[in-house]
Amino acid sequence: xxxxxxxxxxxxxxxxxxxxxxALHRRLxxxxxxxxxxxxxxxxxxxxxxxxxxxxxxxxxxxxVQHLHLPDARMIVCFRExxxxxSVELAAGPEYFIELNDxxxxxxxxxxxALAHEITHVLLHRLxxxxxxxxxxxxxxxxxxxxxxxxxxxxxxxxxxxxxxxxLGYLTPEEFGYVLAKRAELFGEDPxxxxxxxxxxxxxTAGAARSRGDAQLPPLVAAxxxxxxxxxxxxxxxxxxxxxxxxxxxxxxxxxxxDGPRVCFACPTCCxxxxxxxxxxxxxxxxLCRTVLECDA
Numbered sequence: 594x595x596x597x598x599x600x601x602x603x604x605x606x607x608x609x610x611x612x613x614x615x616a617l618h619r620r621l622x623x624x625x626x627x628x629x630x631x632x633x634x635x636x637x638x639x640x641x642x643x644x645x646x647x648x649x650x651x652x653x654x655x656x657x658v659q660h661l662h663l664p665d666a667r668m669i670v671c672f673r674e675x676x677x678x679x680s681v682e683l684a685a686g687p688e689y690f691i692e693l694n695d696x697x698x699x700x701x702x703x704x705x706x707a708l709a710h711e712i713t714h715v716l717l718h719r720l721x722x723x724x725x726x727x728x729x730x731x732x733x734x735x736x737x738x739x740x741x742x743x744x745x746x747x748x749x750x751x752x753x754x755x756x757x758x759x760x761l762g763y764l765t766p767e768e769f770g771y772v773l774a775k776r777a778e779l780f781g782e783d784p785x786x787x788x789x790x791x792x793x794x795x796x797x798t799a800g801a802a803r804s805r806g807d808a809q810l811p812p813l814v815a816a817x818x819x820x821x822x823x824x825x826x827x828x829x830x831x832x833x834x835x836x837x838x839x840x841x842x843x844x845x846x847x848x849x850x851x852d853g854p855r856v857c858f859a860c861p862t863c864c865x866x867x868x869x870x871x872x873x874x875x876x877x878x879x880x881l882c883r884t885v886l887e888c889d890a
Contacts, residue, residue, distance in 0.1 A: 674695045741776075
């Protein structure tokens with residue numbers, strides 16, 4: 594939890610975020626992800642000042658447990674002084690013990706955001722889905738919470754002005770926006786009406802623009818003129834040098850195939866790497882998320 598400290602912006606964790614999206618698709622499968630078509634609704638996690646602190650926290654936790662399809666998982670929520678926003682004790686269950694920072698006693702509107710992150714930890718624990726290292730595992734948790742429809746609360750907890758700032762989670766605001774946009778593209782859902790923070794919507798639109806850019810890279814047909822020209826040059830080089838080519842920062846690479854070079858690029862939906870023959874117009878279907886991609890390879 595960052596409070597009254599500078600907030601990092603941009604996309605420093607984007608590679609790990611994309612790996613987390615791919616990991617979710619692989620672990621939950623196409624059919625499993627279709628069980629999260631709508632995000633948790635603001636009314637289900639609203640927390641008024643007159644609500645009882647502990648009963649209200651339990652109610653919000655219960656709503657998030659149900660949204661994330663956690664069976665028979667009872668969350669016990671308490672408050673204490675601590676450095677971080679929250680923590681969860683991951684045992685065998687069926688009860689899980691969540692501690693929230695004492696600061697949330699007077700910042701109740703953000704309790705749902707903190708609980709969304711911690712309860713997603715429980716879900717990933719039950720799914721046996723982890724990344725090596727604390728940093729990458731926390732990025733996985735933020736990404737999973739957002740992609741499964743609970744993490745818009747984390748972006749809405751971001752506030753920044755000339756005197757103070759606050760951000761929950763490990764992703765930057767724009768990275769939260771990026772993941773939210775990936776979810777919006779997958780399910781046709783617009784989360785923007787739910788934001789109460791003035792800074793949340795600009796971060797979402799910035800992330801959405803970055804997400805749209807993923808579908809405008811060669812060899813996809815939506816790529817711009819400059820990208821297409823560079824791609825043709827790299828493809829020609831690959832053909833002249835045994836079919837193999839990769840360049841730093843390039844969104845694609847080439848590798849030898851039985852009938853000439855194949856181009857490898859990321860699916861704009863699930864971020865899995867896809868390989869298609871580099872020989873003109875082709876329609877490819879991602880085997881992981883089932884997205885149909887129009888390519889000019």
